[in-house]
Amino acid sequence: xxxxxxxxxxxxxxxxxxxxxxxxxxxxxxxxxxxxxxxxxxxxxxxxxxxxxxxxxxxxxxxxxxxxxxxxxxxxxxxxxxxxxxxxxxxxxxxxxxxxxxxxxxxxxxxxxxxxxxxxxxxxxxxxxxxxxxxxxxxxxxxxxxxxxxxxxxxxxxxxxxxxxxxxxxxxxxxxxxxxxxxxxxxxxxxxxxxxxxxxxxxxxxxxxxxxxxxxxxxxxxxxxxxxxxxxxxxxxxxxxxxxxxxxxxxxxxxxxxxxxxxxxxxxxxxxxxxxxxxxxxxxxxxxxxxxxxxxxxxxxxxxxxxxxxxxxxxxxxxxxxxxxxxxxxxxxxxxxxxxxxxxxxxxxxxxxxxxxxxxx
Numbered sequence: 001x002x003x004x005x006x007x008x009x010x011x012x013x014x015x016x017x018x019x020x021x022x023x024x025x026x027x028x029x030x031x032x033x034x035x036x037x038x039x040x041x042x043x044x045x046x047x048x049x050x051x052x053x054x055x056x057x058x059x060x061x062x063x064x065x066x067x068x069x070x071x072x073x074x075x076x077x078x079x080x081x082x083x084x085x086x087x088x089x090x091x092x093x094x095x096x097x098x099x100x101x102x103x104x105x106x107x108x109x110x111x112x113x114x115x116x117x118x119x120x121x122x123x124x125x126x127x128x129x130x131x132x133x134x135x136x137x138x139x140x141x142x143x144x145x146x147x148x149x150x151x152x153x154x155x156x157x158x159x160x161x162x163x164x165x166x167x168x169x170x171x172x173x174x175x176x177x178x179x180x181x182x183x184x185x186x187x188x189x190x191x192x193x194x195x196x197x198x199x200x201x202x203x204x205x206x207x208x209x210x211x212x213x214x215x216x217x218x219x220x221x222x223x224x225x226x227x228x229x230x231x232x233x234x235x236x237x238x239x240x241x242x243x244x245x246x247x248x249x250x251x252x253x254x255x256x257x258x259x260x261x262x263x264x265x266x267x268x269x270x271x272x273x274x275x276x277x278x279x280x281x282x283x284x285x286x287x288x289x290x291x292x293x294x295x296x297x298x299x300x301x302x303x304x305x306x307x308x309x310x311x312x313x314x315x316x317x318x319x320x321x322x323x324x325x326x327x328x329x330x331x332x333x334x335x336x337x338x339x340x341x342x343x344x345x346x347x348x349x350x351x352x353x354x355x356x357x358x359x360x361x
Contacts, residue, residue, distance in 0.1 A: 004181065019043065025048075125157060128185060148174065150170045193288065
């Protein structure tokens with residue numbers, strides 16, 4: 001069955017009129033959502049720890065942030081955009097006691113709701129808008145008059161208006177420009193975790209490292225192995241991103257295509273496919289979520305050890321040296337007197353507003 005898609009014409013921006021939206025968190029997604037909402041004319045504020053590192057960034061961006069408790073007390077909609085493992089305590093200590101009756105709590109990822117770390121009151125709307133891209137892309141495309149595709153889900157609809165308000169939110173951050181797909185908390189959570197673990201992060205980095213190690217162990221130069229197993233991966237991924245397998249096949253050699261078609265299935269063989277099924281089952285059963293919660297409660301001993309090992313892999317030393325010579329990877333100097341990309345607008349406090357292309361009402 002084809003996915004249900006929503007576009008600009010489907011949204012009702014007025015669904016957020018007279019609503020006070022508060023974003024908790026000002027990291028990658030939090031900053032992008034907040035700035036886009038503000039530039040779309042939504043009444044939005046920030047709830048941040050006064051001693052947190054993002055307070056200064058928010059102030060520089062023209063906001064007058066409040067502490068989370070004060071911000072939640074005046075909110076109709078609270079957006080939970082702090083890291084996953086901070087959400088449960090933040091909800092219990094800040095959101096639940098202070099959010100208005102009949103209010104809405106919006107997430108960008110469903111882990112805490114789907115796996116029961118947060119058990120909200122049935123009187124609340126519980127919804128999700130999950131952009132399929134990092135916050136930097138959500139912000140940049142919005143400023144350019146474009147958008148990033150989003151997933152939208154409704155877990156609880158106590159008000160009877162949860163969907164139209166959530167779609168209006170997705171619209172205000174630019175999602176309806178690129179298409180909004182209706183899903184569920186279950187589907188978003190389980191597919192997102194699987195993609196990260198099996199393909200995008202875990203699968204990709206392990207394959208890169210294993211390929212590099214194989215070539216180096218066979219006596220090839222580490223620098224040449226780096227280019228073949230890591231550097232050129234971006235070229236292939238960009239082609240697939242832009243036009244699927246078809247575009248990749250169009251632009252690689254016949255030799256590369258034959259190697260792809262005959263050797264690829266030997267790398268991802270029946271054993272690997274069974275492992276993928278096992279990883280998915282660990283996600284669906286809640287095993288991974290329980291493991292991650294316990295790891296955080298124990299102050300992340302396994303996580304820290306594995307991360308240190310990953311960052312100290314020999315390919316990292318080789319790559320750092322090679323990348324230092326790649327001038328195109330260095331950020332360009334900002335032009336003198338040029339316009340800043342990001343908004344420096346205020347939140348209704350008299351600060352000068354930015355003027356990106358706005359979402360159509």
